[in-house]
Amino acid sequence: MRLEYFDMIDQVASFVPAEKRIVTRSTVPSKSPVFEGHFPGHPLVPGVLLTETMAQASGYLLLALNGLSQMPFLMMVDKARFRTFVEPDAVLDVSAELVHEGSGYAATKAKITIDGKPICDAELRFRLMPFPADMRALMEARIAAIGLNPEAA
């Protein structure tokens, strides 16, 4: 994870197209400018960045399922729950599943666990839109970097 660059997903652990589900893994960095403010002497990953992490796992899932035909943009966070603190060096298992595929939008449920212990979860909704200029190439590079294979879908 590179928190300050919003680069939240390190690698894909599993992608099961038939179940419309993905599990990714991320390791919280030991140090980050984010921890200088949140909080001095008591570093914790902000809930908003955990939400972003769940959104990115969901986004990669949607990209893989739609074969990079449309770009998902987060449009709603519902029922978000943050159950415990996340500290530096924690290894996060971030999972997401597609719960509804609408016309021009999609809904997922996502959660983060550490060693099987629930950390946070939320229901997320995404608007699916044509790729803005150059973003498709960026997403292709990110997907390759985390080891996701959209062809498997």
Next chain:
Amino acid sequence: MSATFETVAAIISETCDIPREKITPQSHAIDDLGIDSLAFLDIAFAIDKAFGIKLPLEQWTQEVNEGKAPAEQYFVLENLCKRIDDLVAAKAA
């Protein structure tokens, strides 16, 4: 009024915080009720779930943008409800 309209009106009222009495079958979702595209996706999600269908919003939007269909055909509520009934019937067939 139809059961479909009652369900749709309840969804719009709850999703967009619009008083139920302001929502009539002749209401235009955009022009009369002021529902924007993001809020309409919210409504579509609730309608999809309530009726077990998939509103073809992208197709409708394209038809309207290309001048192939008037917006009223899809966004006046009595017409929207007719489309929903058609989609439910097609799914059951």
